[in-house]
Amino acid sequence: MADHNALPLVILAEKFASLPGIGMKSAQRLAYHVMSMDMHSVEEFSQALLDAKRNVRCCAHCQNLTEREICPICSDESRDHKIICVVESPKDVTAFERTREYNGVYHVLHGLLSPMDNITPDKLRIRELLARLSAGGIEEVIMATNPTVEGDATALYVANLLKPLGVNVSRLAFGLPVGGMLEYADEVTLFKALENRNFM
Amino acid sequence: MADHNALPLVILAEKFASLPGIGMKSAQRLAYHVMSMDMHSVEEFSQALLDAKRNVRCCAHCQNLTEREICPICSDESRDHKIICVVESPKDVTAFERTREYNGVYHVLHGLLSPMDNITPDKLRIRELLARLSAGGIEEVIMATNPTVEGDATALYVANLLKPLGVNVSRLAFGLPVGGMLEYADEVTLFKALENRNFM
Numbered sequence A, B: 001m002a003d004h005n006a007l008p009l010v011i012l013a014e015k016f017a018s019l020p021g022i023g024m025k026s027a028q029r030l031a032y033h034v035m036s037m038d039m040h041s042v043e044e045f046s047q048a049l050l051d052a053k054r055n056v057r058c059c060a061h062c063q064n065l066t067e068r069e070i071c072p073i074c075s076d077e078s079r080d081h082k083i084i085c086v087v088e089s090p091k092d093v094t095a096f097e098r099t100r101e102y103n104g105v106y107h108v109l110h111g112l113l114s115p116m117d118n119i120t121p122d123k124l125r126i127r128e129l130l131a132r133l134s135a136g137g138i139e140e141v142i143m144a145t146n147p148t149v150e151g152d153a154t155a156l157y158v159a160n161l162l163k164p165l166g167v168n169v170s171r172l173a174f175g176l177p178v179g180g181m182l183e184y185a186d187e188v189t190l191f192k193a194l195e196n197r198n199f200m
Helices: A005-015 A022-038 A039-055 A090-097 A126-134 A151-163 A187-195 B006-017 B024-036 B039-054 B090-099 B126-134 B149-165 B189-194
Strands: A082-087 A104-107 A140-143 A169-170 B081-089 B105-109 B141-144 B168-171
Touching: A005 A022, A005 B039, A022 B039, A039 B006, A039 B039, A082 A090, A082 B105, A090 A104, A090 B024, A104 A140, A104 B141, A126 A151, A140 A151, A151 A169, A151 B039, A169 B039, B006 B024, B081 B126, B090 B105, B105 B126, B105 B141, B105 B149, B126 B168, B141 B149, B149 B168
Parallel strands: A082 A104, A082 A140, A140 A169, B081 B105, B081 B141, B141 B168
Antiparallel strands: none
């Protein structure tokens, strides 16, 4: 925004533009939108930013984001605490919870191994996962990282650390997405679907 | 976001989702991003929202957004105050300023006439434009609203109000965009380009 623009607007647009997926053009549009909101809504938005950052932390068990010391999933006694689903980020927990089919608990790594970006095992919450396993009582760990190079590498790395502890380690199944069309499936997905076929 | 998510995060995501062009999925991603920002940056963002809303107002002359009573363009004596370019929103002022060719002043309507959305002439800053003209000294008013149904209707409506005041009213030229390709131009644009052709 050129210098004829009001400085507070330029600063606000820069803040929006610093968020992922928001370019300078959209950021400017958002800043103008804030001007058209009433004062009360802007104050609420401003406070929501502070509240989220100040009051949300990682669950002492699963490392998912929560307001409490132990998150609602880890404190839920009706869930199966013998199965841990290992995911990359809190978003993935939300995705699994939406299925309403998974009744175990989670462990959020907060990232995937990526030596190129200097994300080494000590940057992830792997130590905390090992600590949960040493405490005993875990029967299965499901590696539910994305089917990407980093996701597969992380799953393999963690699995190799866990197997010597005598726990069952599994990986999510890969195949055709439900409702997907054969002709649009890429070769690797189709090969995985063929390889992991189930007898009827 | 399901109820296993921390409440402050759900609230923050809802605030982001209330902004134009941001869906619930992106809003959730942005809320998680805020968690990964350092406390200082979040406080700055929070403050920027308040500052923009509290310290920015409409220029008493042109109605553009500014921190001062009179905006830098209206207070610039080197500009030609006899020509007023009428635009829909502050964004359009930025667009004209980028050309570095326009040396007149502006008038921001803050919207376009749209009876369907209940945006009637009294909702726009038309009264303020008429007041500037009554003060005298204006030679030309350029109607620079978008070439859309609402933009054209607003230009026509305002032009009809201004003409009896003995001021020249002009409209932006429509034609092929510079660098554009004939084959991709729509019929109406091509017709306008033909109609408004210039002899060489």
